[in-house]
Amino acid sequence: MARTSKTSKLILALLLGVTFTQLLRSGPGNAFVQPTRREAAAAAAAALLAAAGAPGAADARAPTISVFGFGSGMSDAYSQNDNPTNPYSQFSDGTNAVYKLTQDILDKKKAELAKGFDAIEAAPGFIQAKNPMKLNTCLRGSAFYIKSDMEAISKGLAEDRSNAAFAKTREVAQKLGELGAHGRAKNWPQCDKDYAEVQSLISEWKRMVAF
Helix, strand or coil: CHHHHHHHHHHHHHHHHHHHHHHHHCCCCCCCCCCCHHHHHHHHHHHHHHHHHCCCCCCCCCCCECECCECCCECCHHHHHHCCCCCCCCCCCCCCCCCCCCHHHHHHHHHHHHHHHHHHCCHHHHHHCCCHHHHHHHHHHHHHHHHHHHHHHHHCCCCCCCCHHHHHHHHHHHHHHHHHHHHHCCCHHHHHHHHHHHHHHHHHHHHHHCC
16 A cells, blocks of 8 residues: 555656656747656656655554554544543543533433433333344434433532442443343343343432432
């Protein structure tokens, strides 16, 4: 890929060099003059120098990725939020955080979370209908916000991540993930069990935070 990039730059620079030479030699009455061998060679040399000095694709900084946990890059685009000490991120661990929860934000998250809880109540119908696509859509559309909102409400304005409610949030998210996985595998009896456990965990969490 890097070689192709350099070759393209070389050809482009060569053509520009020849064109520039023709412009210098052409007069008012000459639209085009055939270049001499010496002029063509000079243009080619200029092109080589330009290509050698230009950074190629191999020299450019490219995004790094991790494959199955190996490598130094991010696993995907969303993992840019994996940095727990980013002070500008609402997903950070709170270290020197610029983003701070306010009561207004918490109130909005509570309203959003209530809608998320309502959304997953459609899951039993999709399980009974044995419809993995609609079940997956239902969970994906609400699971992220459920986890994010539950964490924010569990932390509260004190930003306390060490309480039992915050830990319970992780359990809910994990069980929602298992429900989605079993739905894609069409393991409907297990889906019924997963959904029951999800609702049980959510009920426990609600009691903890008086939701």
